[in-house]
Amino acid sequence: DGGITQSPKYLFRKEGQNVTLSCEQNLNHDAMYWYRQDPGQGLRLIYYSQIVNDFQKGDIAEGYSVSREKKESFPLTVTSAQKNPTAFYLCASSQDYRGGYNEQFFGPGTRLTVL
Amino acid sequence: GQSLEQPSEVTAVEGAIVQINCTYQTSGFYGLSWYQQHDGGAPTFLSYNALDGLEETGRFSSFLSRSDSYGYLLLQELQMKDSASYFCAVPTSGNTPLVFGKGTRLSVIA
16 A cells, blocks of 8 residues: 555654654655644644755754655654754655645654653 | 635534635635644545635535635535544645645534
């Protein structure tokens, strides 16, 4: 079955530690995205990537970093510079982000809690 | 910039019809999408409108009026499993990803 996997589902870290969230897709999609979701809030874009070795900042990129070394993988690192990292993190992909029709497929999410 | 407005909460009775509205402000328009998200789950795509009018997919329909910068999601024959959050979303331009509204939490009651 094609889809997007994120691991782990729950993650706990101490304040001041960097942590990397995994996102893998086998849909052969070109574009991948990272969103952050806080309680009662919509999805806010952190970073996105259209193609391998290229990525763009979203609305809330400060304190985060990404890489896109393979088409299938788009890991997100939450650094110690992120002031309030506790949140639900969602990874998504789409065939192509250009144009109007760009259905996004989401992974199950990782709930990060920083203690 | 771009912004989307939708009600934060809606409650409806099982078997009834409910409409969730969305108004948007964008510098250009490339279509309006709707996504459903159950608590703790991943958002899933419901519908997309690029042109004015009503698109029907089973119990769900989505409407768009580009002149009014307005759309809505219509859910008919509500079931308990429809209790979820519903997000409208737009691309900000032809070369950028989706911007999501804050979501409408739908509660279906018996």
